[in-house]
Amino acid sequence: MIKNNILNPTQPPPHPQPTTQLSDKSRGVDDLPLTTLFPGFASALRSSILQTLSLTFKKMPVAQFNKFLNVSGVDSAPKSDVVDGVEGDCVAFRPVAGVNDVRSKVENVGASFNLVSKVL
Amino acid sequence: MAALTSITQADVEKLCVTDTYNSSIIPSLEAYLNQSVASASPYSFQATKTLLKFYSFFPTVLNPPNSLKAMLLSLADFPTGNFGVLTFIVQPNESTQLQTYTERLNTIMRWGELIETGDFVTFWAEFGEEQVSLSLSLSLS
Numbered sequence: 001m002i003k004n005n006i007l008n009p010t011q012p013p014p015h016p017q018p019t020t021q022l023s024d025k026s027r028g029v030d031d032l033p034l035t036t037l038f039p040g041f042a043s044a045l046r047s048s049i050l051q052t053l054s055l056t057f058k059k060m061p062v063a064q065f066n067k068f069l070n071v072s073g074v075d076s077a078p079k080s081d082v083v084d085g086v087e088g089d090c091v092a093f094r095p096v097a098g099v100n101d102v103r104s105k106v107e108n109v110g111a112s113f114n115l116v117s118k119v120l
Numbered sequence: 121m122a123a124l125t126s127i128t129q130a131d132v133e134k135l136c137v138t139d140t141y142n143s144s145i146i147p148s149l150e151a152y153l154n155q156s157v158a159s160a161s162p163y164s165f166q167a168t169k170t171l172l173k174f175y176s177f178f179p180t181v182l183n184p185p186n187s188l189k190a191m192l193l194s195l196a197d198f199p200t201g202n203f204g205v206l207t208f209i210v211q212p213n214e215s216t217q218l219q220t221y222t223e224r225l226n227t228i229m230r231w232g233e234l235i236e237t238g239d240f241v242t243f244w245a246e247f248g249e250e251q252v253s254l255s256l257s258l259s260l261s
Contacts, residue, residue, distance in 0.1 A: 041195075044193075044197075052199050
């Protein structure tokens with residue numbers, strides 16, 4: 001008689017056993033709205049958007065910048081080293097090391113540029 | 121295996137390689153996910169993807185809050201395509217037993233669509249509504 005697992009004599013890991021019943025209540029979803037599951041979500045997303053904008057643009061109108069980040073002013077944006085300051089009505093971003101012109105930056109972020117350009 | 125309270129990114133990513141199909145690493149992956157949500161550890165796409173893969177393979181151990189956290193984490197990692205990849209692993213479950221989970225997952229999918237298409241104005245408006253509904257539900261409870 002051919003033994004089981006003859007091709008793979010090592011014992012496979014056991015399947016995990018369910019620890020909860022199959023319902024939302026018992027799994028804690030009802031008690032945890034999205035915004036409390038990850039309280040830092042908005043801040044983390046703003047930082048990511050800020051990084052993307054800085055890679056894509058040298059300057060951007062403050063109003064547009066605020067729309068992207070959903071903030072009332074540049075000063076209320078998350079602390080970041082990518083913003084160089086405000087020049088007139090525009091936010092100036094710090095140049096990205098090793099990338100000097102906007103076109104190169106755009107190529108570096110590819111899809112991000114396509115995404116941002118739809119809005120501007 | 122490293123202690124669950126202080127698992128590092130290197131540890132968890134090594135587990136993903138050495139124990140790719142060993143479901144006993146789920147607690148470590150969940151611990152690391154919660155560290156990332158608490159901003160105590162950097163986001164690891166590999167660890168997140170592996171955890172969601174296990175939830176997909178073994179629906180009985182699905183932890184809806186962790187699944188939602190994983191999706192939110194990857195969405196915040198904009199503009200990488202990680203969120204898009206995870207949407208192929210995590211599919212909304214039409215089961216009536218997981219209705220709330222499915223609704224919330226659909227909300228995150230919708231947010232992802234808005235962010236990835238550059239519709240930030242609509243996204244922030246919907247995100248704001250979610251926060252308002254949260255404060256309302258807290259005040260009623």
